[in-house]
Amino acid sequence: MRDAWLVVAVVGVATIACKAAGPVLVGRRELPPRLQACVELLAPVMLTALVITQTFGGDEEIEVDARVVGVGAAVVAIALRTPIIVAMAIAALATALVRLAV
Amino acid sequence: MRAALPLAPSPMLFGLSYGVLAHATGFGSAAAIVMSATTFAGAAQFAVASVFDAGGTVTAAILAAVFLNARYVAISMTVASIFPGGRARRLLESQAIVDESWALSGRRGRFEWPILVGSGLVFYVLWVSSTALGTVIGGVLDDPNALGLDAAFAALFLALAFPYLRNRRGLQAAALAAVITLVLIPYAPAGVPIVAASAACLLGLRR
Secondary structure (H helix, E strand, O other): OHHHHHHHHHHHHHHHHHHHHHHHOOOOOOOOHHHHHHHHHHHHHHHHHHHHHHHHEOOOOEOOOHHHHHHHHHHHHHHOOOOHHHHHHHHHHHHHHHHHHO | OHHHHHHOHHHHHHHHHHHHHHHHOOOOHHHHHHHHHHOOOHHHHHHHHHHHHOOOOHHHHHHHHHHHHOHHHHHHHHOHHHOOOOHHHHHHHHHHOOHHHHHHHOOOOOOOHHHHHHHHHHHHHHHHHHHHHHHHHHHHOOOHHHHOHHHHHHHHHHHHHHHHHHOHHHHHHHHHHHHHHHHHOOOOOOOHHHHHHHHHHHHHHOO
16 A cells, blocks of 8 residues: 555656756757657656556466457447547446456 | 646546555555555556556556656657746646647647646646555445456556557557557566666657
């Protein structure tokens, strides 16, 4: 439980600083272009890693289970441009159905 | 603020599901609510819950969230010039920057301060209150994963990543991140593969 509060404090302060970086430091020079490019790639990179661990992550092993069906269904939903919340519901439903059936 | 209304259901539903997830992973209801109030960035908060759920370390959870939120440095730079007032006021109002309020404020081709701060405030109130409600609902549910909640969060991360994958660089970096993560899962403790995958952003160094 103490762990959770440590995360809340550190991530909170870091996020506040990131959001304030532009407006508070305004007038100073911008990030160098190459660094800017790296920062811009951080979001897709971290999100992709989360997709993978959330889909295949097991107890220090790769697990292929009902989640794959759910995420597969979500890929189709997202490609069809459904709202995010609908894609999430489809993923949950497909996964729950497979778990119920197996 | 009115501009935010059509989008209002999504932070509410995300807040609800975040509350449920945080409760299920043993993150603690109070910690989840305080985090919604201070961090106010959905993807990073879900990332922390995801690492906790997998049994990852505090360090891995913190790094994953901070790397994810580093994008706000770039985002806040794009709107730096529209904030009026002194430093303290700009520091406070810059906290209204979230992906949704930022996207809304730029929809007319230039960034508008009233929309950014107004919609950000609406999303903030909805996000914190629905997180609180979600932790209550989470206390009632036995096993959220039986409902496929784990796959729903994978779908959320995927949907958030999707707009970045339209350009070649984003796609290449994401593919590299996927490979790094898959290779490390069997060998590294939970959370570490996610942090290690951040190295894929170094592809940005290429011209």
